[in-house]
Amino acid sequence: MGLCLAVACAPTLKASPGGNLSSVGSDTMHQVMQLWGDEFKRHFPQVNFQLQSSGSSTAPVALIEGTAALGHMSRAMRQSELQQFEQRFGYPPTAIPVAIDLLAVYVHPDNPLTHISLAQLDAVFSINRRCGGTGDIQQWGQLGLTGRWQQRYINLFSRNSVSGTYGFFKQHVLCNGDIKPRTNQLAGSSAMLRAISQSVTGIGYSGIGYATSGVKVLALAANGEDAVAPTLDNALSGRYPLARQLYIYVNLEPGKRLAANEQAFLTLVLSAKGQQLVQADGFLPLPVELIQHWQQQLGLASELALP
Known part of the structure; x- marks a missing residue:
């Protein structure tokens, strides 16, 4: 048998x-x-x-x-x-x-930020802001952080252009806008999360399967909606905006x-x-x-x- x-x-x-x-x-x-x-x-x-x-x-x-x-x-x-x-x-x-897969947004564990919107992500990563960002975002204070975080510049991490994750992010978060030239582009997801774990001011994105204890996952809000975490329930209900x-x-x-x-x-x-x-x-x-x-x-x- x-x-x-x-x-x-x-x-x-x-x-x-x-x-x-x-x-x-x-x-x-x-x-x-x-x-x-x-x-x-x-x-x-x-x-x-x-x-x-x-x-x-x-x-x-x-x-x-x-x-x-x-x-x-x-x-x-x-x-x-x-x-x-x-x-x-x-x-x-x-x-x-x-x-x-759920595309998740990651920051350093010491970062007090808990959530971010798609429009804010667009303004953080793109020079065009085609997805609704009202102004360029370069410092953490522009995302609501205070104290010593207010004047800190955001360190950007992205996958490189050969990556399907990069293509998905560019289409669904940047509305096919151009990513900022100062963005650190990395070849692999593991390399990106390792870089964020070593950069207290860093932010990047990757599949939720690559989450580690060295990074923090942000809840994500579609424009006008409440922020939700990248979980199975939120994916199946359609509430999480970056499921693929x-x-x-x-x-x-x-x-x-x-x-x-x-x-x-x-x-x-x-x-x-x-x-x-x-x-x-x-x-x-x-x-x-x-x-x-x-x-x-x-x-x-x-x-x-x-x-």
């Missing part, structure tokens, strides 16, 4: 996985992809799983060039990326949601089925075990209805029956 990754057993794969399986893409998703990869290799040791996570912008290139079968991205593909893919293959890539889906993109020709390696990996990701690993890494699992939709769409079993 096979070992199943959910409550009831399901049919086995139509073909056995083997050879190589590579994924290229998001730094934000590196840890959860590693967890999925380790679980996958535990059951399919004959597959050489390779993972590269330099930023979401590297995923479309890898899929187009055929250097990766999976492209993990913390944002949806841009129109230009979709067009390049379609020009190459004649059909669009398939974007499979695999988890939910995380994706794995594949090159799936219409009318065809996934290759055995991809089929097995995505079955694991969308299984009960796969979604438990999502939570273990600090992300939020997908709603059951969405999982079932994609299992049906891709012809996947509800769980993976393993030999």
Whole structure:
């Protein structure tokens, strides 16, 4: 009898996985992809799983060039990326949601600030203030802090432009405005949070899964709304304004089925075990209805029956 990754057993794969399986893409998703990869290799040791996570912008290139079968991205593909893919293959890539992330705003633990609005964030980070900021914000006193904090300048930290997290922040917080030139741009989420933990006047953003004791998470307010914390309840209720889906993109020709390696990996990701690993890494699992939709769409079993 096979070992199943959910409550009831399901049919086995139509073909056995083997050879190589590579994924290229998001730094934000590196840890959860590693967890999925380790679980996958535990059951399919004959597959050489390779993972590269330099930023979401590297995923479309890898899929187009055929250097990766999976492209993990913390944002949806841009129109230009979709067009390049379609020009190459004649059909669009398939974007499979695999988890939910909350983009959180971080400051140093000694910072007395507890919350911030989207408009204030726009004024802090952008030179254009397209999202409603009324004036440039450069000092903590402009956010309501007093005493020795009032005249302190805000030290800005951001992901670099290849990052899907940067793209999401630029679109949803800056309304595609330009980030201030003095912003410190870092290649990885861990590096950003480490920098904020070492900068008492620092502020930055990253997925909630990267929160550590060395930083403080701010409650966030949509314009005109009360500030809410980045929690599961606030995400599912729609109250937290910076919730996003995380994706794995594949090159799936219409009318065809996934290759055995991809089929097995995505079955694991969308299984009960796969979604438990999502939570273990600090992300939020997908709603059951969405999982079932994609299992049906891709012809996947509800769980993976393993030999």
